[in-house]
């Protein structure tokens with residue numbers, strides 16, 4: 001497959017995109033690119049071309065990537081075991097080294113390079129650069145099933161964004177450079193934290209008051225109890241779905257991130273399948289969109 005073999009498809013989407021181009025002219029769109037959505041090299045290159053195309057038609061894309069599966073692959077090579085609690089990786093000092101090495105290293109550079117190769121300059125940074133994500137240790141409690149007592153959840157160096165300073169992103173955007181962010185933050189005392197990529201993307205979208213937050217994953221969007229795609233949901237409907245239990249597992253932090261972003265001024269958040277060719281273009285530039293749009 002050549003690097004440009006999928007472009008006629010992209011051009012077809014863009015041919016019908018005129019009304020949407022106006023809506024998104026100069027708009028900031030934060031794209032969360034999950035580790036599962038990265039898949040094969042060709043998928044990553046195609047993603048890079050779509051992001052480059054967005055920049056070229058006047059949108060300001062900001063990419064925040066994950067890399068859970070890529071961290072797991074490195075841990076396997078190093079023979080280090082990893083555990084997850086509530087979907088978050090328990091992160092001791094040794095684990096933190098590997099997480100930062102993989103996220104801010106090869107994954108970050110591969111994503112930025114794929115965009116640059118497509119003809120638009122992209123620069124990879126982590127949340128530690130330019131004071132972008134100031135983090136603190138994750139503050140969360142859980143109810144111990146044995147004692148039924150509320151206890152503090154200690155996941156080591158797992159963090160949550162305390163403050164996002166978007167200045168470094170605005171400087172890059174102003175220079176027509178696509179920022180590519182690895183979800184690692186730093187505390188006021190210099191401690192590095194491993195932050196879930198969904199959470200990081202939501203916080204960044206909120207700080208930028210982005211027009212759209214696109215969450216690329218490996219399912220078509222939010223599915224109803226009969227496994228049909230729901231094209232559009234309100235915040236209240238999402239909350240009801242969690243309550244009823246048909247929104248569960250890894251989808252909960254995703255929809256919660258969407259709600260968080262919307263409550264901070266993001267106009268709409270979309271969960272969509274990043275493995276589908278041109279998912280981002282389809283979402284922004286076609287009538288039906290591509291995944292599940294969550295609105296206030």
Ligand SMILES: Nc1ncnc2c1ncn2[C@@H]1O[C@H](COP(=O)(O)OP(=O)(O)O)[C@@H](O)[C@H]1O
Nearest residue numbers: 034036217218221222223246247248249250251
């Ligand atoms: N209602 C739902 N609709 C779609 N997916 C759901 C739903 N409820 C739970 N899920 C699960 O959420 C998963 C997506 O979350 P996750 O695997 O954490 O994604 P990522 O790795 O991209 O961050 C899906 O693969 C699916 O198993």
Ligand SMILES: CC(=O)N[C@@H](CCC(=O)OP(=O)(O)O)C(=O)O
Nearest residue numbers: 034035066067068088089196197
């Ligand atoms: C605290 C925590 O769990 N951090 C994640 C960061 C990467 C991530 O979120 O990647 P995906 O989006 O590909 O899942 C981790 O260590 O895997």
